[in-house]
Amino acid sequence: MIEWTNALVQGVLLGGLYALFAAGLSLIFGVMRLVNIAHGDLIVLAAYIGLSTTMILGVHPFVALLIVMPVMAGIGYALQRGLLNQALGDDILPPLLVTFGLSVIIQNALLEGYSADPQKLNGGVIETASISLGGLAVGILPLLTFAIAVAVIAVLQWVFYGTGLGRGFRAVSDNQEIAQLMGLNKAHVFGLAMALALGVTAIAGILLGVRTSFDPAIGGGRLIFGFEAVIIGGLGNLWGTLAGGVILGVAQTLGAKIDPGWQLLAGHVAFLVVLAVRPNGLFPRVEH
Amino acid sequence: MSAPAVTRATQASRLAMLVAAVALAMLALAPWWAGRADMRLMGEIYLYLSLACLWNLMAGYAGLVSVGQQAYVGFGGYMLFALTVFGGLHPIAAIVAAGGLAAVVSVPVATLIFRLKGAYFAIGTWVVAEVFRLSFAQVSALGGGSGSSLPVGIVRSLSSSRSGREALSYWLALGAAIVVIGTIYLFLRSRRGLALTAIRDSEAAASGLGIDIWRTKLEVYVVTSALTAVIGGLIFLQKLRISPDAAFSVNDWTAFVIFIVVIGGIGTLEGPIIGTLVFFAIRETLADFGTSYLMILGAVAIVVMLKAPKGIWGLIRDRYDLELFPLGYRVHHDGGDRKES
Numbered sequence: 001m002i003e004w005t006n007a008l009v010q011g012v013l014l015g016g017l018y019a020l021f022a023a024g025l026s027l028i029f030g031v032m033r034l035v036n037i038a039h040g041d042l043i044v045l046a047a048y049i050g051l052s053t054t055m056i057l058g059v060h061p062f063v064a065l066l067i068v069m070p071v072m073a074g075i076g077y078a079l080q081r082g083l084l085n086q087a088l089g090d091d092i093l094p095p096l097l098v099t100f101g102l103s104v105i106i107q108n109a110l111l112e113g114y115s116a117d118p119q120k121l122n123g124g125v126i127e128t129a130s131i132s133l134g135g136l137a138v139g140i141l142p143l144l145t146f147a148i149a150v151a152v153i154a155v156l157q158w159v160f161y162g163t164g165l166g167r168g169f170r171a172v173s174d175n176q177e178i179a180q181l182m183g184l185n186k187a188h189v190f191g192l193a194m195a196l197a198l199g200v201t202a203i204a205g206i207l208l209g210v211r212t213s214f215d216p217a218i219g220g221g222r223l224i225f226g227f228e229a230v231i232i233g234g235l236g237n238l239w240g241t242l243a244g245g246v247i248l249g250v251a252q253t254l255g256a257k258i259d260p261g262w263q264l265l266a267g268h269v270a271f272l273v274v275l276a277v278r279p280n281g282l283f284p285r286v287e288h
Numbered sequence: 289m290s291a292p293a294v295t296r297a298t299q300a301s302r303l304a305m306l307v308a309a310v311a312l313a314m315l316a317l318a319p320w321w322a323g324r325a326d327m328r329l330m331g332e333i334y335l336y337l338s339l340a341c342l343w344n345l346m347a348g349y350a351g352l353v354s355v356g357q358q359a360y361v362g363f364g365g366y367m368l369f370a371l372t373v374f375g376g377l378h379p380i381a382a383i384v385a386a387g388g389l390a391a392v393v394s395v396p397v398a399t400l401i402f403r404l405k406g407a408y409f410a411i412g413t414w415v416v417a418e419v420f421r422l423s424f425a426q427v428s429a430l431g432g433g434s435g436s437s438l439p440v441g442i443v444r445s446l447s448s449s450r451s452g453r454e455a456l457s458y459w460l461a462l463g464a465a466i467v468v469i470g471t472i473y474l475f476l477r478s479r480r481g482l483a484l485t486a487i488r489d490s491e492a493a494a495s496g497l498g499i500d501i502w503r504t505k506l507e508v509y510v511v512t513s514a515l516t517a518v519i520g521g522l523i524f525l526q527k528l529r530i531s532p533d534a535a536f537s538v539n540d541w542t543a544f545v546i547f548i549v550v551i552g553g554i555g556t557l558e559g560p561i562i563g564t565l566v567f568f569a570i571r572e573t574l575a576d577f578g579t580s581y582l583m584i585l586g587a588v589a590i591v592v593m594l595k596a597p598k599g600i601w602g603l604i605r606d607r608y609d610l611e612l613f614p615l616g617y618r619v620h621h622d623g624g625d626r627k628e629s
Contacts, residue, residue, distance in 0.1 A: 037410070092353065
């Protein structure tokens with residue numbers, strides 16, 4: 001029994017990481033209806049930038065975040081203004097294909113620069129440290145990841161509903177033309193949204209790199225996890241995304257408990273079941 | 289003023305058909321004039337051409353942008369192995385059966401993922417492909433995660449000599465490409481094709497005219513999935529070896545195919561043909577550059593999508609008002625020529 005409880009707790013904490021994968025995806029879709037196929041590769045890119053930073057400066061991966069976050073945010077703003085804004089429009093095909101092309105470019109650029117060898121960020125003692133909770137040994141790193149996920153979503157929620165920037169996000173999301181008439185620069189607002197999303201992606205990438213090894217090819221898988229968390233939780237609901245990540249994480253760890261080969265399969269099956277039973281996700285946003 | 293005349297075929301399309309017929313006859317005779325490596329390359333070109341035409345039918349006409357067609361390529365490949373090794377079927381019968389099975393499987397898959405719209409549909413198809421990959425990796429009889437090879441006896445059953453096998457495999461690939469393009473051409477010229485073209489141009493208007501959009505899209509999805517599985521079977525009949533990662537590779541069976549269609553011209557029949565030729569020209573020239581050739585390909589696709597969204601064929605068609613496959617109707621007034629497609 002204790003083993004199953006353990007798997008359950010691990011799954012919930014793993015869900016925090018998936019929610020971080022998903023938060024950027026959800027944010028961008030919410031603001032500009034863009035589904036970024038390169039999202040997973042951008043997470044991996046953040047992990048690699050973190051790797052270079054720790055190696056060059058000799059700092060802890062978490063300290064490297066001070067550099068990786070602004071770098072990723074800058075990449076996000078430049079990418080949006082320089083490329084993605086041109087692809088946005090009524091037709092869904094251009095953004096889809098442009099981000100798909102971007103995904104292939106990032107993947108192969110990483111392959112060229114860092115080779116296909118798996119890499120890992122060295123987190124030191126935090127990787128193995130654990131605390132005892134009611135007879136369960138819970139790792140500090142998963143616990144910290146989950147806490148960060150909750151904090152990130154709380155901050156995003158606050159930015160969206162409590163700041164002028166968030167008002168701009170909601171305005172362009174509701175009606176781009178009228179937002180433009182009210183003096184908002186749509187291209188700039190979208191750029192800021194992408195910068196914020198990739199800032200979150202930087203956190204996700206560093207936590208991913210400290211938790212497991214990574215290589216240039218794993219981006220697609222991370223995109224799928226994030227996407228599943230978004231759909232399970234319900235489109236446009238950030239706290240729902242956290243719940244979606246937790247459900248996905250729990251399905252995976254319970255699946256792995258039954259048979260190691262079923263870990264990923266169980267997660268996908270959970271997603272398909274939710275899609276069959278509740279196509280709008282478990283917690284769809286209430287329309288005001 | 290005389291009454292306007294309506295035609296489908298044009299001088300250019302008749303000429304194109306004639307040239308195509310001559311070229312096809314030449315290609316069919318390739319085992320007698322081409323070398324072994326050239327035939328292998330041409331076989332690969334035919335199979336990629338087929339995949340591109342099928343993806344184009346879904347994305348360019350039905351608006352179903354999938355990044356998960358590798359699900360059916362891999363399914364077809366694995367069915368070839370399973371049905372020949374365990375079912376005792378002849379490889380060609382197994383490949384045809386794989387198409388039928390894929391059609392059956394694609395119906396429940398479609399009812400599930402059609403609930404996702406637009407770009408979310410795209411990622412949903414990818415999830416399905418992952419489910420297929422992970423499921424086949426669990427089947428230890430088919431080699432599990434590391435895969436298996438087609439037994440020598442089954443390979444021999446195609447033809448006892450190596451050159452005979454190579455010629456047969458070449459003709460199968462050529463025949464498959466002809467069947468795929470022919471099917472799509474006839475489909476698009478039929479009543480259903482007209483409905484599909486209407487959906488491509490405006491879903492709302494098509495729906496207003498009484499077209500059942502969901503059903504039309506389902507038909508396209510099922511037909512595409514079945515034919516994609518047949519092509520998958522042929523691909524792995526050439527490779528003779530299968531593994532989950534190779535069979536369900538998103539890069540090999542979807543990324544390249546999307547680039548081919550986008551560069552050639554999405555939503556036209558001619559586009560994938562031109563795109564395939566351009567793709568193989570780029571690949572054969574830049575293959576030595578390793579991964580950077582993929583980066584160049586990705587960049588070219590992005591630039592084409594943003595600057596010339598109708599692709600190379602779109603540019604040519606707009607410039608010269610050409611149509612090699614007569615799909616649209618042309619109205620002639622007093623010698624003038626106006627096209628309605």
